[in-house]
Amino acid sequence: MPSERRRARRVLSLVFLSAFGLVFAFMSSPAHGADFALRIQVKEQFRDANGKADNQPVAGVSISVTDATGVEIGAAETDETGVVVIPVPEKADYTITLDESTLPEGAALDPGSPAVQTVTEDSFVTDTRIVVFFTGQSQSESQTFFERLSQRILDGVRLGLVLAMCAVGLSLIFGTTGLTNFAHGEVVTFGGLVVFVFNMAGLSFLGFLSFLPGVSEQGTFHILWAAPIGVAFGGLFGWALNAAIFSRLRRRGVGLVTQMVLTVGLSILLRNFFLSRFGGRTRPYREFTLQRSWEIGPASITPRDAVVSLLSLVILVSVAVVLRYTRLGKATRAVSDNPDLASATGIDSERVIRLVWIIGGALAAIGGVFRGLDEQVSFDMGGRLLFLMFAGITLGGLGSAFGALTGGFVVGIMVEVASLAVPTELKATPALLVLILVLLFRPQGILGKAQRVG
Amino acid sequence: MDWTLIIENSLKGLVGINAVYFAVAAIGMNVQYGYTGLLNFGQAGFMACGAYGLGMTAHYFHIPMWWGIPLGVLFSVLLGLLMGIPTLRLRADYLAIVTIAAAEIIRLVVRSVRFKAYFGGSDGINNFSETFRKVGTDLGIRQSAEYGFWPFRFTGRELWTLTIGWCVVALFGFIVYQLMKSPWGRVLKAIREDEDAVRSLGKNVYSYKMQSLILGGVIGTFSGMIFALDRGSVQPDNYSRDVTFYILTALVLGGVAKVSGSIIGPMLFWGLFTFVDNFMRQIAENPIRIGNFMILQSTQIGQLNYMLIGLALILLMVFRPQGLVGNRKEMAFDGR
Numbered sequence A: 001m002p003s004e005r006r007r008a009r010r011v012l013s014l015v016f017l018s019a020f021g022l023v024f025a026f027m028s029s030p031a032h033g034a035d036f037a038l039r040i041q042v043k044e045q046f047r048d049a050n051g052k053a054d055n056q057p058v059a060g061v062s063i064s065v066t067d068a069t070g071v072e073i074g075a076a077e078t079d080e081t082g083v084v085v086i087p088v089p090e091k092a093d094y095t096i097t098l099d100e101s102t103l104p105e106g107a108a109l110d111p112g113s114p115a116v117q118t119v120t121e122d123s124f125v126t127d128t129r130i131v132v133f134f135t136g137q138s139q140s141e142s143q144t145f146f147e148r149l150s151q152r153i154l155d156g157v158r159l160g161l162v163l164a165m166c167a168v169g170l171s172l173i174f175g176t177t178g179l180t181n182f183a184h185g186e187v188v189t190f191g192g193l194v195v196f197v198f199n200m201a202g203l204s205f206l207g208f209l210s211f212l213p214g215v216s217e218q219g220t221f222h223i224l225w226a227a228p229i230g231v232a233f234g235g236l237f238g239w240a241l242n243a244a245i246f247s248r249l250r251r252r253g254v255g256l257v258t259q260m261v262l263t264v265g266l267s268i269l270l271r272n273f274f275l276s277r278f279g280g281r282t283r284p285y286r287e288f289t290l291q292r293s294w295e296i297g298p299a300s301i302t303p304r305d306a307v308v309s310l311l312s313l314v315i316l317v318s319v320a321v322v323l324r325y326t327r328l329g330k331a332t333r334a335v336s337d338n339p340d341l342a343s344a345t346g347i348d349s350e351r352v353i354r355l356v357w358i359i360g361g362a363l364a365a366i367g368g369v370f371r372g373l374d375e376q377v378s379f380d381m382g383g384r385l386l387f388l389m390f391a392g393i394t395l396g397g398l399g400s401a402f403g404a405l406t407g408g409f410v411v412g413i414m415v416e417v418a419s420l421a422v423p424t425e426l427k428a429t430p431a432l433l434v435l436i437l438v439l440l441f442r443p444q445g446i447l448g449k450a451q452r453v454g
Numbered sequence B: 001m002d003w004t005l006i007i008e009n010s011l012k013g014l015v016g017i018n019a020v021y022f023a024v025a026a027i028g029m030n031v032q033y034g035y036t037g038l039l040n041f042g043q044a045g046f047m048a049c050g051a052y053g054l055g056m057t058a059h060y061f062h063i064p065m066w067w068g069i070p071l072g073v074l075f076s077v078l079l080g081l082l083m084g085i086p087t088l089r090l091r092a093d094y095l096a097i098v099t100i101a102a103a104e105i106i107r108l109v110v111r112s113v114r115f116k117a118y119f120g121g122s123d124g125i126n127n128f129s130e131t132f133r134k135v136g137t138d139l140g141i142r143q144s145a146e147y148g149f150w151p152f153r154f155t156g157r158e159l160w161t162l163t164i165g166w167c168v169v170a171l172f173g174f175i176v177y178q179l180m181k182s183p184w185g186r187v188l189k190a191i192r193e194d195e196d197a198v199r200s201l202g203k204n205v206y207s208y209k210m211q212s213l214i215l216g217g218v219i220g221t222f223s224g225m226i227f228a229l230d231r232g233s234v235q236p237d238n239y240s241r242d243v244t245f246y247i248l249t250a251l252v253l254g255g256v257a258k259v260s261g262s263i264i265g266p267m268l269f270w271g272l273f274t275f276v277d278n279f280m281r282q283i284a285e286n287p288i289r290i291g292n293f294m295i296l297q298s299t300q301i302g303q304l305n306y307m308l309i310g311l312a313l314i315l316l317m318v319f320r321p322q323g324l325v326g327n328r329k330e331m332a333f334d335g336r
Helices: A002-026 A146-175 A184-201 A204-211 A223-249 A258-276 A303-324 A329-338 A337-346 A349-375 A381-396 A401-418 A431-441 B003-015 B015-038 B043-061 B065-089 B092-110 B128-139 B156-181 B183-193 B195-200 B204-231 B241-254 B259-285 B297-320
Strands: A036-047 A053-057 A062-067 A072-077 A084-087 A095-100 A118-119 A129-136 A294-296 A299-302 B146-149 B152-155
Touching: A002 A223, A036 A062, A036 A095, A053 A095, A053 B043, A062 A084, A072 A084, A118 A129, A146 A223, A146 A299, A146 A303, A146 A329, A146 A349, A146 A381, A146 A401, A184 A223, A184 A258, A184 A349, A184 A381, A223 A258, A223 B297, A258 B015, A258 B092, A258 B152, A258 B241, A258 B297, A299 A303, A299 B043, A303 A329, A303 A349, A303 A401, A303 B043, A329 A337, A329 A349, A337 A349, A349 A381, A381 A431, A381 B092, A401 A431, A431 B065, A431 B092, B003 B015, B003 B152, B003 B259, B015 B043, B015 B183, B015 B204, B015 B241, B015 B259, B043 B065, B043 B092, B043 B204, B043 B241, B065 B092, B065 B128, B065 B204, B092 B241, B128 B156, B146 B156, B152 B156, B156 B204, B183 B195, B183 B204, B195 B204, B241 B259, B241 B297, B259 B297
Parallel strands: A036 A129
Antiparallel strands: A036 A053, A036 A084, A062 A072, A062 A095, A095 A118, A294 A299, B146 B152
């Protein structure tokens, strides 16, 4: 009986994984061929009632684009977000002309941004080149150190919450099975991208659901639908990975180092799969609109980010409560402490491990969605967080879920605050420093318990 | 479909410069992973040490290029100490985490604008290999002339780096082979099998692991130098963490804990890689269509190749973790 059930699980998980491959493969892929565009924004600069610099979009301004030979490529008016996107055939030199007579009455261009601007081929860093026209007086002002610090801390809290969420799964899997999962970053990406598929790309065969609010006939879903769907798929994905690969390896007694190298292969496979389906660009979700920030003291946060942060906090607290007080939580911690002893007391450790993979996958997916709302989605969004997650769980204590929560949070804040002192491109460096210092002086981490490890 | 071209390219892939620098790096990784059981996921960082050691002689220090060799070795010893001191007393996965992180940080630092004066930023460093080329010219190899026979036809420029490269492979292969037969090598293998047993025999396990890590890293450094000399340039993005993973795949493909495996593996890896890549590109020229859906588009071939590498690594680890020529008993160790 148990072996039949095992086989059923294995078959089901393989079916699930291949179904996923197919859905992704046939999805109307945005990756086909690179399309280049100029994204032109027109902004009015002003000072708000509190005397802070701000700007707002200017709609209805005519923009035209000509190529190097003077042939017009396209012309359009800015929409209500002050943006016009003009597709161009290739990366090349273009001239962008703003028709000053279409500016709102009384508005004039900032001398710093003339009505005719040129872009060169080299200045296309990505496929889209952004050009900004400013009207009104330049309001740039230098922020005080305190203002910058508080803004960094606020950004750090957001990153830290996402990191904590992703790291819990990684740490739980490590605790219960001993496996360091180098593909965990791809589970995070998976969550972010599934939501993108439902939210932006659309699945046309789900068009019949359009009677529901927030679902379109093309099969795109509002973010409030797409996000929970993505999280559910993240949990399923975690379950399927365990059932299809890792539970079999554990039963065959395959060494942990071998399993670890396997996760590396998994990470390469998944990341390149994502790249082939989504392309190398970052993409926003549909309801990702520019929102006006709220001022909290000297720092500012958009309502979207505030809601996301609050939700993360609620989720993280509930995870901690579940681990601390429920039977499942206690069983998980028992298996982490000593799998053999836990089995001897009647805990079904395979069942616990299965649940841990599901919960870990779901939490990673939530992390991916929140990160996607925060920073847009891309094929390697999770892979780039992996190292920070490792720093977090090492700081908190490898294998301890509470440690991962606090560690991830601390590393997130630290990385953002550090960018005050080091260049932004190097802001991950302090995390490595922490990793090395923790391993030198307190290898069990803040919350881990000291034991002989070597 | 032009089979002659596909086969010619694949055979050239077997012995080409990619196979050479992968083989040198794999010999180094084999010392760590195959013989000692250390998971170094930062071999690309050691390779960057070698490449930038050479590059910085011209770009920053303004000294003759040959000084780059001791400089690169010095860098990689320092890197080995940085990675090893905090982690080698701990479980295997700490080393994996720290090496992967350190290699990535190295890449970020060398490509950063802040340190452009030292490392040349994201453009890297160019034009420093003239001294190396000149030695070849002095020996009578004309850089642009063609040498060899079908299918191994190379320009003098390629031939010169290939000759030196395969000599380095042979040299390190020989050194590692001899070392692993020595008492020192037997201690490494014993550490892989049972660290505590070795400790109880009075050996300083920590020091042996450190020596293994640094030896493997220094060999990896030479791999980076060969690659840099062949290209005549150093680019930070050639040393991303994926490079380490591909080298690991090549090593596992050939065979772990065998010197022959670490040379055969990279050759097979690049032979197969070139074959699959060329094959798919030929298909993509006359795409098979089902309605509007194309089976294969030329823009997707790059990612498809890398997906196959990932899949190959997964299948190898499940069905043959010791690789083609390895011994399964030598890959039964456990990191816990």
